[in-house]
Amino acid sequence: MLLPLLLAVVPVTTTGAYDEVRLTDDGRTLVLRTIDWETDDGQRTRVTVHWQLLDDGSMLYEYVRQPPATQAVHRRACALQGGSPSGGVSFLAGSGTTHGFGCSSAP
Structure with a gap:
């Protein structure tokens, strides 16, 4: 049985x-x-976080494309929330927003 992931x-x-x-x-x-x-x-x-700038001005974050140090702090931040880095992508948009990332966990 597959457990659903909570993003x-x-x-x-x-x-x-x-x-x-x-x-x-x-x-x-x-x-x-x-x-x-x-x-x-x-x-x-x-x-240093690697964001891909998209045509609409938003930015795309992919965990697998991050440097090892960035992946390590992402893993640590998610572990503190009881999860692990999301395997998908995150998007960043909005004035004044500097960063955001996704974690997933099994319920």
Whole structure:
């Protein structure tokens, strides 16, 4: 029997965010956002998150495309919520939004 997954979007406290924009060989526009990612246990880790900029201005986050340090802090943040990183994608949109990520857990 398969257990359904519950997707939770967890807010992140960030400070000191700055961006670098790069164009990939396959024509994608990446926003490399360096942030101090603070988890619920109070630990703060500086990581660079790779967002893909979409035509509508929103940005797409894929866990599997993140650097190892970013994946590690994502795993730690989800574990504190009783879950693990979502295997899907997350989208970021809206003025003033710096970061967001998805966690999944079995009920």
